[in-house]
Amino acid sequence: MKRKRGYQFVLLISCFMLFTGNAYVCKATALGSVDSYETIHGTVQGSVRATWVWDTTQIQSNPQLVLKFATTNDINTIYLQMNRDVKLPYYTDFIRKAREKNIAVDVMDGRPSWGLTESRQQIADFLDWVEAYQNQVEPNEKFAGIHLDIEPHVHPEWKTNQASVITQWQGNVQYIVDRAERMKMPVGADLPFWLDGYKIPGSTMNVSSWMIRKYDSITIMAYRDTAAAIYKVAKDELEEASLLGKTVSIAVETKQSKEGDFITFYEEGTAYMESQLQLVEEMASSHSSFNGFSVHEYSSWETLKK
Template sequence: MVFSEDQNQTKKATWIWDVSKIEEDPEQAVSFLKEEKVNLVYIHIDFETFRPGPYRSFIQHASKEDIDVYALGGDPNWALIKNRDSLDHFVSIVHDYNNTVGEDQKFAGVHVDIEPYLLSQWKEDADNVINQWMMNTVHLIREAKEQDHLQVSGDFPFWIHEKKVPYKDQTLSEWMIEHYDSMTLMAYRNKSEGPNGIQSISKPIVNEASKEGKSVIVGVNVIDSAEGAHTTFHGDEPGTMNQELEVLEDAYKGNKGFGGTAIHDYSHWIDHAD
């Protein structure tokens, strides 16, 4: 990830979708993250079940280890203007929470996993969906920064540079890089090198970010995937993922567009590590 206050710090991030994994023993969770050199966590906010307690405890433990925590929310429908109320609700939960806790318990940012290409409307009229997605992105960033000046980041597919901003000679990835504080690229492959490896599919956007003076995190997957064994480290020998990520980091050494790596997701990663 990239932060305006420290653009040189390489990030190692993970997603926590299942909050129950950190509720019982937040200290143990933070211990694992520290051991794995994680310094950024995206932790899910569920509208229906949100309770401040588990987040306060986890973030407080994480802050002691210099681990930043972002509130994570995801819904393909957040790309559509008609669903902006739901997006606003997510941001308001984060603001309300931050207004009632101590400095060492606050979210440092919000992280969204929107993925509008999963909507049926994308097949029918992608340009229309992209336009709405862009407008909601501007709205999200404005709302998030209104009170807490939260960092705003998001997940994006590795092929987003192949899409153009409607009626403009600009890639959609360039536009997103310009607007978001940071991007996490879902470059879900289990080999760093090769024509369909992590480096190959992430390089176009890493290079775009470098030109913009920004950087992107390159994400990998440890969840069993129906998309094929080549898209995940699930089932690979222990240590394989770390070896491949080291190869990736070496390949990107000196490239300012590379902001670090991310592992999807914590629940499966900790099981995978056992």
């Protein structure tokens, strides 16, 4: 199934509030601005095919290599980490050239500590930087959206005070989506596939469901190396997002993993990965929420054996 790249933006026409605990279901939801989205994304077409660029200095030293890799591998979305040490002209030049190749660039940041209230100022500083950037550049130099990688489950407090961390994480996410809406920017986030096994404190709703409701889209980290396993771990989030009118990009790993060979395509290589993604697409396309793939990450994918 192919759709226009990006997040679904629909008017809030009807919303059913089913009060069962704290849960509810919306038939149609919207964040961000259709006008803003269309202006920034231009003519980018098709389902998401994305990668993360964590080393932002690459747009300084090797921008053409990054864009050549993107075009060769049919990448239409780049999650680019914000780095204050990289000067503004490098961002504007890279994004402008990416747009010429129908590649959208989302500004990315996040760390486990962003799940805690004490890190709210860091989050505010990031959003302030994004807002200032968007306000001073040309339309074809703007970031297309905001992409978050927070993962508070990695933070030590997750093991010692999980309920509190979840509550604080909710507060920070609400702050982010409220700011993003005022900035008229769609916001998406990376989520582990097993997050639906945890509950919102004082509620019957699971954490994954709450996050899907808040973000415009999610990237589900379905880090497995066979089509059947990838689809199995992503299926619940695909179903949930379909009900909520949200979109899901399925993420896979190419970095070597200490957790086991089954986590990543590092051992098998590019050709095998592509064959498995094709099989996943055949299964996942039955879900209206399915919106392509995100491959983690540029540096490891670029060196992956063919």
